[in-house]
Amino acid sequence: MLTRADNRAAAAEDLQLVWSARWSLTTRILVVNILAVALLAGGFFYLDTYRSRLVDTRIAVMEDQLALLDSALEAARPDQRERLIGEFTRATESRLRFYAPDGRKLYDSFAHGPPTYTLRDPDLQPWKRDAARAMDRGIDWIVGAPAYPEFEEPATDRAAAWPEVKETQQSGEGTSRFRYAPERTPLLSATRVVDLEAPEVMLMTVNARDITRTVRAERFRLAVVLAMVLIASVLLSLFLARTIVRPLRRLARAAVRVRLGRAREVVVPRLPSRRDEIGTLARALSDMTQALRERIDAGEHFAADVTHELKNPIASVRSAIEGLGRVKTDEQRAQLLAIADEDVRRLDRLVSDISDASRIDAQLSRTLFEPIDVGLMIESMLAARAARAEQGEKPQPRIAFARPRKGTATVMGDGHRLERAIDNIIDNAISFSPPDGLVCVRATRLGQEVHIGVDDDGPGIEPAQREAIFRRFHSERPNGEAFGRHSGLGLAIARTIVEGHGGTIAAGDRDDGKPGASLLITLPAAEEGGAA
Template sequence: MAKSSSALGTPEAAARTSLTTRILAVNIFALAMLAGGFFYLDSYRAQLIDARLEETATQVRLIAEAYAVTPPAGRPQLLSKFGLLTDTRLRVYAYPSPTARAAEVPRSFDSWSVSGPTYQLRDPAQEEWQKRVARFLDRSIDIIVDADHPEHFHEPDHDTLAAWPIALRATRDRNIATSVERAPDRTPMILAAIDVRRPDGSGAVILSTENQRDITRIVRAERLRLGVVLLIVVLVSVSLSLFLARTIVRPLRRLALAAHRVRLGRAREVQVPRLPERRDEIGTLARALSDMSMAIRQRIDATEAFAADVTHELKNPLASLRSAVDSLGIVKDPALQKQLIDVIRDDVGRLDRLITDIAEASRVDAELARARFESVDLGTMIEGLLTTREERGRNGDVRVAFARPHRGTAVVFGDGSRLTRVIENLVENAVSFSPAGGLVQVAATRDGDDVVIRVEDEGPGVPPDAREAIFNRFHSDRPEGEEFGRHSGLGLAIAKAIVEGHNGSIVATDRDNAPNGARFVIRLPAWSR
């Protein structure tokens, strides 16, 4: 069964709607709430009419009381003055006899016959076009707000008591009756009637009619002011919405296009806009995406270079291995066969070391990203490492000295096993370059906010132009006389990757006040509680 949803009520619908449309929709919704002021105006008009009804009822009551105590000869003048003062038309319907029916009660007095008209019912067909437009707006807004629809007011052809339902109601209820009707030009007519008959049935009914044109004028004036304000707010809101959408959507569109080109990979150097002039979240996002794309590009370049280096490094032992294997089936001399077998064994061992180091180099970054760091006392760690090397005889005839720091002074925050690998690679490198009987010195000290580790040897040292290259993968500068293939050239590269993964640095320099030898200096942020 299909499920329906509102236009913007689901994430799928929002995803199909542009950001500009959503910004405009939100702002226009707020404007629609402001437009609800028209409902308030309808309520305001109803309150004005109710107040006028109460005021008219009070006036008619006062007129009736004055009418009752005034001699018959003075009543016409009294009613005409009241009509002039209140802008109303007062009519009197006097009962000719106590038993007379309403249809038989004619109009006995009309204030207009004395004072003249106090209001004028206007013919809509004779008014200017502005008034017609105003009435059209009145009708439209009344339909929107579902306003009440009073009956149409019209003067009866035969002005008798029976022609006025409100007068009949006042007669029936023996009380004041009021009502609102609508003049031809849609202005409200306030009607009020009161029965002033005596208990014997003689007397009259007084009817008051008044055209409250000022109510329509007040409401229209308020509506005009509200409309002007609403129009200004709409223009400002739409302008600000478009400006906001432009400042948000356009840069996001540029970033999305650049990201799409990066994903397609059709251009080697895709420039993601950095938007340096933006100092907001979008500018931060742009620069983050730009940095991310450059990091991805560098990672891809490094991966491609690494793959090319791996291919190159594997070809040499594989070529040697293939040659030895092919020759082994041809050579019949046992001595030569033994030499070929030794070559195969060495090549296999070389491949094994190379593949092991390649695997270590390729996964060091990923493992550092997942590692759980903890406080590591480098003094204790280095001491244990060097003791193990000495016990296994891995230093040969080279002496290794360690200036152990005070406990707790050389503490960093990191992965202990990885940091052990760094020191192991540096010590192994120093031992391999040291002459027979040479001395390798290891030290760990605290320097301000850093822990500094130094590994020095008495070997030939590192030429200044090679101090960056030695940290590249598969760098092949080895000491003279070393058997080929014993090292993969990845030790220092792995050490640098681990150090930088701990927000540290590693450099190669000359030893102080020494004719030869190399010094490797590692700086790591010290751990503080």
């Protein structure tokens, strides 16, 4: 079985934060929303693969173009080949070189016509291009793009200066390379063996600036989207933090002030316009603070009332004790001792009732309720009372009980406490009824409630006093009753017990129109087969 300490430890462990324990709520909201934007930034990884696919596609196209050119050159007459190569390079915006088996360069399209592309010097370009290249390098580093070599035009243009040409000469298979031009645009190359007068290696190079332009344009669009989403996310996060954190801080400050003992001067905001969990929390804290104020005030009033009620018997006992030294006859001494004895009994009753009144709330909150047959409980209680009355000397009013059918008037509760509440009410009725009067007790079930009524033959209760009689130390007593026989806590204790069982107690006139008062207890009826 889990103890209360185990339950507290389990609840604390369930709500414990691990890695974000030191973060404020605003920071957590920002981190969560920015993390979602960071996931969107993964689109840069996609753009890297997109560039790789563009490069692979362009190289595949170059290899197909070289295969078509190879077929065209074999079919063309020797005097037509130069014109065919020129048209090919202009159409594909490429540069074509041919190398002999001994490595000599046999042909260069740039030497027989205008260049189809130009490798630009980055030092002669505006700063915007430098910024774009720096951004390209940064993004490539972030996404972990492969480090491709930089292209430099060979000082001596022979087959040995081109690794792809050497590889093709050795294997007889075409190959390709990716390099960065000086301005950081892709320079793609592809090779193929052609057999004209002798086996030669054909090298095709292309400066694919359009790939760089396409990738940069997509990156720019993605960056704009990311910037807009980031700004919107931060603004929404701050708005969310403002609507959550600010009221929580106000509630926390109010709770701290209440904890410091300033409950009376603290105004806990109720946030009536908010219908969410924070509004519910604010209203719950406000109600809790109000209940705390009422409890504090009740405690202070109770302490003041206790002090007032204890002073009179204590002063009487002191006066009696001081008088014992001055009296001279045994009769006077006996009178003083009787007064002291009565005052000590009165103090004992007060202390017992005060103790019960101060502990009932806490005890009821820990009590395990069980089904109680109110009819059987009242019947046994009245039987015990009748036995005690037979031994007493003073005549008591008769008590009539209209007992309900067995099992019909059943409530969930603490039998000892309920018996105490009903006994206090019957005591009150007897004290206000004449010796030859009749106190009527009834218990009935009406719908989902059990009603317990006690009627007396006394003078009745004025409407203005029907709420005051349930206050602690209410002092209005029947005519002729000796002072101090009652503590003034009986009906207050009864109300505390009844309300602790979820019921109500009220005073009124008798239903039959006769003189006297009627006190009615209303309790929730126990469900069939109910258990605590």
